Structure formats: C-alpha cells, structure tokens
Amino acid sequence: MDMVNSIGNPLASRKVCVIGAGMAGLAAERELRREGHAVTVLEQGGDVGGQWLYDPRTDESDPLDAAAPVRVHSSMYASLRLLGPREVMGFSDFQFVPPRKSGGGGTAPGRDRRRFPGHREVYLYLKDFCRSAGLADAVRFNTRVVRVAMAPPRRGGSGNALKWVVRSMDAGLWKQYTDDQMTEARCVEEVFDAVVVATGHYSQPRLPSIQGMGDWRRRQLHSHSYRVPDPFRDEVVVLVGCGDSGMDIALDLRAVAREVHLSAKSVEAAMTPAMSKMLARHANLRLHPQIERLCEDGRVVFADGTGVVADTVMYCTGYCYSFPFLDTEGRVTVDDNRVGPLFEHTFPPSLAPWLSFVGIPRKVMVPWFFEAQGRWIAGVLSGRWALPTEEDMMRSVEEYYRARKLAGVPKEYTHDVEPHKMYELGEKYCDFPRTEDWKRELMAIISRNTSDDMETFRDRDDDSDNVRKCLQKWYGLAEHQAQDEDPAASSSAAQATVHSSL
Template sequence: MRIAVIGAGSAGLAALRHCSELKNQDGSAMTVVCYEKTDQVGGTWVYVPDVGVDRFGLPIHSSMYQNLRTNLPKEVMGYPDYPHAENPKSYLTRSEILEFLNSYCDHFQLRKLISFLHHVELIEPLSVSQPETTAEEQKNANENRYRQKWKIRVKDLEKQSVSEEIFDAVMVCNGHYFKPSIPKIKGDENFQGQKIHSHDYRVPDIFKDKSVVVIGAGPSGMDLALEISSTAKKVILSHHLKDPILTKFPDNVIQKPDVLEFGDDKAIFKDYSEEKIDAIFYCTGYKYSFPFLSESCGVRVDSNMVTPLWKHLISIENPTLALVGLPFYVCAFSMFDLQVRFTLKFWKEEKQFPSKEDMLADELQEKDRRISLGLSKRQFHMMGPEQIHYYDDLANTAEIVPLPPVLTKLHNDSSTRFLDDLVHYRQDRYKILDDENFIQLESLPTLTEK
C-alpha cells in the first residue's frame, strides 16, 4: 500500500505518525508521502505576516494573527500519546503550539516523509467504474471501491515542475480555515470604508482610531472584537444570538443585532438603529474547500456539508479516500489521531467497511438526528457538546482505544468560561487527574506574554 497525505498541519502529522508505522507483509515500512505546499509543518498555526498570495502566486493558507492565544487549554490540545510539556499556563501562544507540532514531528521522525513546497493540483481515481447493469457487476463494483487507486498531480514549486504519482489511498488533511465565507449583505458594495475578513487579519493597528462593525460572534468574532478594542475607537459586535453575550467587554465595545443594510459610511441594524462606521470586519467563518479533488472523487460540498461521507470522514463512493479533520468545536489534535486510527483499521482490513447502502443510511440518520436538534445543514460537522458521542462512535465501530471522557468535560468547561468571562478566562489553569476528572488550579494573576 502507498498512502498519500495532503498537508503537514496538525491533522497531516497525525496521519503521518500512524501511517509511517504500517508494515508490508515482509516487515518493511509501507510507502507514505506527505505533500505540503509551504516550507514548514504546522498548517494554520504558521504565522505569515503577508496576506493575499505567496511568492508562487498561490493563496496564503494561514489565517493566523500575531497575538493569537489558544481559546482551549493545552490539556485538551495534545495528542493521545504525546501531551504538551509541563507549563504553568493552560492557554498557550500560537508560537508555543507551533513549537509543540514541530517537536511531535521530530519525535516521530516524520519530517523525512514530507515533500515541502509541493502543491497538489489534482487528485482523481485512476479509473472510474461504469454504471453497473447486473447484480454480479454491482457486487464487484462495491468490492472495487475498496481497491481504488489514485492519481495525484503535484507541482514542485521550487523547480516549477509537475509530476504524477499513483497511490492506493489518500488522506486529505488540508484544514478548513483558509477559504473565507463572506455573507451577502444589502449595500455592502456601496460601503466606502475598509472591508476585511478575519483570514487576512494580522495585527490590531489596522483599525487604530476607527469605528468597526464586527460581523459574527463565534469564537473568532468575540476574540477579535476584544483584541481590536485596544486600538479601535469603537467596536460594534453584530450577531444574531437571541440573548446578549453576558461577558463584560471593554467600554468601547457594544453589541447590536444583525446588519440589515450598509450605507456609504454606516451600518443599519435589524432593530433599525444606525452606527457610523469606518470598517467592516467579517468574522464569519470559512467554507470547506478541496480544489484539488476532481468531480470523479465522489465528494462534494453542499451548503458547507461535505458529503457523502461515512462518519464525517470516509468517502462513501471511494472508501480509500479519507478527509481528516472536518468536525469543528472539538479537541482537534486528539480527534485527528482517533480519525486516523479509525481509518487505518479498515484500510488494513482488520475491520470490514459496511456496504455503500449502509454507509449512506448512516449519514442520512446522522443528518436527520442533527436536524431534530435544530441544527442546519451548514452545521452538520459542528460537534461541541456532541463530540463525546462522535469519539465513542468511532472507537466502538473500529474497536480501537477511545479518547478519555475528561477531554470533552474540560473542553465544555473551558467553552463556558469563554462565554462567561472573555477578558480573563485565559488566566485559568487546569490539571487532568485521570480519564474522567480534572481540577482547576489557582488562576494566573496576570497574562504577561503576548
């Protein structure tokens, strides 16, 4: 088996770590290649001061801003068998997370498996099966789904040369925080001031002495509203939450409902109030995007639901294609590890994939269940409090070591603290006692590090 891993961020490293341990029947290591279009590991955790395109004319992948500090404690941001080193802080800087990912990469000797500055242009099945006409052909086609080979066209950015490689399986680990989702709001084309999405935000000085409307109150919107309040004259946090956010913001931050319309120099809100503004700051999230996957791969994005997938992960049309890391509001690094171990259990044929029909039924059941919870299609991959059920389902289905419940418990506690006390919650400190329990230690008196 030859396995390709697309991207050397936190998901790609987890994929490499486990794929690199696979052995052929003669005991030799299987061939695993990771294609990374930048010159280093870390994915979105790599801070790049530039925006727009890189020196090769490709869109800059990272959405990292200079002062980012994690919004989850390090205690839930490690890998199952590779936790963070001792540190008095629970909430780390972007630099500390990137250092951790590099140490993980070197500990498991993964760097030698990565082809840096290699941009994947196209992934497609080596051959596409014709429509089946008989029951026997249907059965054969179903079995062949598990033996699909893949052609990958990749460009060496330094040499400016293009080559094609054949693989038996592909793990797509390209992340989902790089293609901005910007809502269409009436009048936005007439607005004369500054417009920026959080993907292109780096430092708060760009809003110095300005009145800024922040669109969106997800984790990024709240964090960035707080950050830019240090330099902006006024910050208007616009959102459609039913109730006001209770956290105490600085005095120059106010909350408003959704924007109804923009004028040349103002925003009109759904309560018909108006605010003069100098800038629109879109903190409206991202779209799932796989520009290198051909249509014949059998995966599409429908209202930001990636489908058809089994367990938010495995291509139902071609099960030797896995898309690692789609769920969000999760204990990401541990989830990546779990998803990879789940996938390999089936790729190694230690477990058998269900039929295509059963996989489709499973996805439909999950979709209906989420609709019953009041979630929309675009929230299909959102976990949050649901994450523990997802982790347990993966572990039970593949009969692999599960993630400890304490991760979800601590994640939920941290998320509540984020909403209750946005300004100070990063001073909290935690300690995991065992698989079920954690304690909160005495908080840090100040945050001295930017």
C-alpha cells in the same frame, strides 16, 4: 513476522498520499506508517504546522472574492491563544509540555509554558512531535496539490480497488500561474492507492450577502486577513459575527480602535454572560443586530434602524470547506458547508476506503480525534478492520442527516460533532484508547468558564478536586518527557507511561 488481521490474513501495505502536514495530516501520517503503509505527505508550506504556522502576510487579491483560492493558508492572528488547556491538546502518547532547558532549570528559551499558550507554542509542539515520531522524511514541502482524480478504470466502492492520480507543483510557481496556465506548468503526476485529505477548514473565508457590499468603498476584509490591531488605530470598526473569533478580535482591537461595533444575527442569543461583561468593561465596545445594508457614504445601517459611519467592516463569519483540487466526478460535494456524503465524517461510501478525510469535524478534541480517524483509516486500508457495505454506510449517512434535520440543526452545522459522538468514534471503530474521564470533565469546566467570561477564563483556577488530582499526576509523569529533551531524539518510553498511567 508479517502482521495479520483477526482471521489470519496478512495485512496489506498501500501507497498513500496525505494532503497537508498540519495537525490532522501529521496524525494521519503517523498512524498510516505505524500500520506499515508507504506514505507521501504533500504540504504547500515550507514547514509543518498548517494553520499553526503563523504567516504575517495576507492575501493581496480582493479580500471579498470568496470564490478565489486563498494564497495565504494561515488565518492566525498575532495575539491568538488557545481556547482549550494544553492538558487536553496533546497527542495521546506525546504530551503537550514544553521541553526543559538543557541540564534542567526551567522551560527552554522561546517556549510558552502558560496553560493556554499562544499559537507559536502549538507550532513548536507540532515540530517537536514531528521530530520525535520521525515524520519529516515523508513530507514534501512547498508542494501545491493542483488536482486529485480517479485513475482509469474508475471502479471504486467498498472492496473494489481504485487508484488516484495526484498532480502537484512547486508552491512558489503555483502562485505565479492562472488556472488557464496551470496545465502548461511544470506539474508532477503520481499514482497512489489511496488519498487522505487533511487540508483543514479554516482558510477559505465564508462571507454573508449584505446589500451594498459591492459598492461600499471603505475597507472590508475577512478575519482570515486580520493579523495585528495597529492598522485599525483610531478607527471605527464593525465586526460581523459574535463567535469566538469575533469576540476575541473585538478584545484585541478595543485598545487601539476608537469604537468597535459587533453585529450579531440575534442580539438576544449573543448577549451571553461573557458578552455582557465585555460590554460593561469597555465603553468603546457596542453590540448591534445584523447589518441591513452598507451605504456608499460609509454608513453601516443595522436591522433596528440604527447606524454608524465606519472605517472598516471585518467579517468574522467563519470558513467554507473547500477542495478545489479534488475531482470525484460528483461523488463528494460541498453544499452549504456540508461535505458529503461522508460516513462518520471520514469515508465517502462510494469511494471508500481509497479516499478519506481527516479533520472535517468541528468542535472536537484535537489532535486526539485526528489520531482516532487516522488509525481507523490506516487499519481499514491494511485490512485490519472492515467498513460496512456501501449501502449500509449510505443508510447511516442519510439517517444522520434526517436526525439533524428533525433536531432543527441547519445543514451548515452538519460537521459540528456532539461530545458523546466525538468520544466514541475511536472506541467504536479502531480500538483507540478512550479519552480519560478527567479530561472530559476539564473540557466541560473550560467550556462553562468561556461562556461566562472570555477575558478571564484562561486565568481561573477552579478545577474540581478530581481534575486537580489527575493534573498533578499528569504533570509529574509529563515531566519525564520535558526534562533535558534532546531535539533529535524521541522520549517514547516516557510518553507511553504518561498515557498508560492515567
């Protein structure tokens, strides 16, 4: 029997292109296919995983050319571990537990069973998910998208059909061509009813403007190009930025570098309990105000007049949203790291639902939030759910912008989603199951512990009684998924039990 919407109309099947096969892209692909859409996923890498597919190589071009498209997508460094526990990092019906050895007897070889595993375990989990859900057959690997544009006639808008021309080419060939040569390269053009952009936002470095950057002849790089600490042995390293990556890399470097100097916009704001403990434990870690200038003789001068002669300056200053392939004729822009206008960080009102984005928000619970976005997009495209009018969506976006401005939130933090907003999206728009209360409580505990001590929070055992009780149940049920897992088969019944029983 054909599927129908709430008023009895048959659901439509669309030809949809998903750009990216990372966590967000895989979440979107599964929801779209569940809804009956014909999906093609274009992935520039040789495997699924996106950022989680660790690449020891770094960009060979100018590390400070922020305008140039990156050639190496992943920003993972070798020692990176999750900031969140695995219990909240899994898909809603496929828990993040490592498979068992064949026949039982412990975790499968090569798997990381820690509560806060390293990046490779996330990559392997995404491969497990892809295999279990049967997603790989729709993914075209080693394929670089070079242009996405509206096909004529360009109508768009809510209710008006709009098609997209997607031009792609072999990713290996793409690296050999300049922009001028691209049009003459061997590109493939395809037409789709809808495009879902799921390319992530941790690849294109965001750099500050500091006096003397262009003349400083010693090593400068963005943390995007950091992999291992050994190249910095016995060096004096200045890290610009005291966010999670800056503090984590400082801890990675402190064992090999002579000195590690952290530079913050505000020393007062940076001096959290976690920072205080780091500085007290490690004599070669120092905290400074922001950099005033870089001098040709190697000196780094800080805003308080102090300085240090450094071998390396590393910018741990975050990333930019970048969609160099996307031509919307100005309907979607990136301004001071605000992608907009986007209704609920997902749909551009004048192009909805034929263009959408999964994975724009930051500080959200993943992949749960990506699943909710994917289900919403899939249902709107099929006709299961309707979007507000273009005018109402624009009004909502403008109200959101005004509220953020009144709250004193800089434009660059537009996509930092407040927890209650994150949790309500799925329930509000697409009947997606709410995140269990104990997971919300667990995330609050972890957030508090991270702020208290960056070095020990992963090893603390201070879950509440309620969380402990739910965790026992979670692990017991998840065990069905992990035991004797056949890599070629899905354990969907056990996975569904895990979610529905909590």
